[in-house]
Amino acid sequence: MTDASTPVPPKSSLYATSDRVKRRNRSETRFRAYGFAAITVGVLALILLVISIVSNGASAFRQTYITIPVELTEARLDPAGNRDPAEMARVTTFGYAPLLAQALQQHLQGQGISMEGVTPRDLMAMISQEAPAQVRALVLANPEIVGQTVTMEMLAGGRIDGYFKGRVTLESAERDSNVSPAQLLLAERMAEAGLIETRFNWAFITGPDASDQRPEAAGLGIAILGSFYMMIVVLVLALPIGVAASIYLEEFAPQNRFTDAIEVNISNLAAVPSIVFGILGLAIFINFAGLPQSAPIVGGLVLTLMTLPTIIIATRASLRAVPPSIRDAALGLGASKMQSVFHHVLPLAAPGILTGTIIGLAQALGETAPLLLIGMVAFVREFPDAPPEGFFDPTSALPVQVYNWTQRSDPAFVERASGATIVLLVFLLFMNAMAVILRRRFERRW
């Protein structure tokens, strides 16, 4: 009777997990958690980025306006009294500013709004420096309104605008030399009387850029137009060249050194840093060929060279996806090689080519670095002409405008830059959505 009554406990059982298995399972769970955490980090980064941009930039689409009746005194605006715009143009914006200040002061008095602690000078500072220029433009366009009292809607100054958007507070105004709490309180009273209102701001999307001192008037119009011009240039050049190059490489090119050289070049160009393309643009298009700086044509050319590899790679992929039976059938019916490609393969590959082109354009639209080098950072206030002359006029571009605004000292430009980024992202979203829809709608599985 040795061990029979007291059985030796089994060393391991299939029913109980051993320590080793537990450890292995724990490490399995841990590994899985790492993976999940990594995905979460990526997604969180995206969400944080979007929230940061939207929360900073959404207010750029709203703007604060002051509405008051202004008497357009003839003695000041048209001393000669003959309503000749050429002569009235001699009165500069400095001639209009006192008029507005006076009108504001009188109106406030008339409405019984107290101007406690606000000097007439401070009162003028509440109106944007852009306002006299706007009134002047209005008067020069319609000389007959001189002498009348017209209800004008004027941009409020950047700080006042900031107050209604929550960027400027009474506490921060204490420390700010550009605005006093008294001005903000007055603005509050004016808002109660309905003289100040904050509403949607079309000028942000359509207007030109404004100088460092007047963030409230800065708009994206020229930048959007410039980007649009560049996209036209890229589309017109990159699409035909890219498609032609892809057709040659995919359908006709013999296996030789020359073809290899092209292939190697294309794959390398796809990975060259964008700023190097900027250097190329500066050295070749501007210094050598003598094209003007800041012009959409130069930007378009540089972006074309950058986009070509993307378009070529996409086009080749979609050409390759067309089954050889199509080519064989065409050749069998007596078409030449060229006819089989242009009449049959290319139309079938078109949706894929288009998708690739849109994605390439979207990339080009967001590109900034090369444009900095070809002078697109310049301050431009004149709208370019219509194409083709407009391609040679100085413009800005959307992403460059964002960069430009971040370089200015007034904190109101942070809001503008974020707002411009929202516009840029909306464009990109639209283009990418279009690419996805095209792919879904026309993609063929053979």
Added chain:
Amino acid sequence: MPLIWIILAVLALGAAGYVLGRKRAVSSAGGDIRILHSLPNYYGMNVFLTAVVPALLVLVVWLLVQPTVIQRQVTQLIPDNDIMESGELSLIMSDVRRVADGLDRAVEQGALSREEARMIRTEFTNIRETLASIGVALGDDVNADVLAAAQRYRALQSAGNTVMAAAVLILAALGLGYAYSRTHKDFRARNTVERAVLSILILASTIAILTTVGIVLSMVLETRDFFHLYPAREFFFGTEWIPSFEGGSHLGLLPLLWGTLYITFIALLVAVPVGLFSAIYLAEYAGRRMRGIAKPMIEVLAGIPTIVYGLFALITVGPMLRDYFAEPLGLGTSSSSVMTAGIVMGIMLIPFVSSLSDDIINAVPQSLRDGSYGLGATQSETVKQVILPAALPGIVGAILLAASRAIGETMIVVMGAGAAATLSLNPFEAMTTVTVKIVGQLTGDTDFSSPEALVAFALGLTLFAITLGLNILALYIVRKYREQYE
């Protein structure tokens, strides 16, 4: 004649040629197109191409060559002592061009008559004021030599343009006539047209080579000028970056390279673990739905322009790092720092690493996984001990590609890293990179003969060489690995 009209006229000639050629071919066959060698449209196309292509080629070459020729002619008119005075021939030439363009514009706007513009003299008229009144600003008063040169410039320019228009149009007409005369029912029109189309296709595909040549040439030439002005040894081994436009600059590459590599290192520290683990999770663990949501979300990060990341670094990440890490830890007070740029760049690279690794992990044959599971390995053990070793070369390639991206990235570092060139280890300090300095030295008004501007080309060449090397290495590794399993 403005350029656009010349082009339109050539195209109109071509279109007329198309119609004529087609008609002639059909009539030569007596109206029965079955007798023709090619389809009728090919005859028209042949005439069109023969008329248009040579004419437009001549136009392009002429436009490229004419300015250089005129420049050389006009330069001879400027006496040497003028050049001594203003120091630089290019400055005088730009004055000459401005005066010439100004006079042309004055004629256009009616401020001067054609005759007046030709006879204008410095003794009688103040040209600077005349031109200023039509919006052409001149820096200096115009002296007689410059005016003479400007008049010569105008004469040559207008003569050149007239001759060009005539030459191009005559060439187009000749091409049309030649092709038209050859059009006949037995003419092999399709073969000719297809040969022409093929050469256009070949031409289009050489653009890639031309671009590379352009990049290398533009940088090599300027870099050579730079090394004439500044010793190469000091550029490559100098530890100080203090440009000053008055001369006596120190333009050492090392601090910039250090900043670039430091930021790249931090970016990879963020992007590689996150990207790799996401790829593993998506490829091995995630269900269909999870994959359908998470993969596009991460890929959206790749579609966001770098300027947006730059803004994110500037207004959110930078201040956050400064307020919660750098200042409490006493490491710095700057919101732009290596850390800021590195982290944001890391986020930008996550989708890059993850989608490349995803492809590579999916390319590992299923048999390897099945074998591992069959031996009783857990999923994570399979990943760690079978899949990753098998995919390692590909993943290394992906990391190298990501590194090359990070080194060449511009906007994030311009807005997030700062501009101070320092050799420091503190990641919360502002540092600068090669790309930041390229932007810094080349934006705004620059004088392309000073070493301070030319150094940007040397920096660009260095950057190009580094990224090209990394790319070639990475592609080599990836390709070699792919062959293993195919």
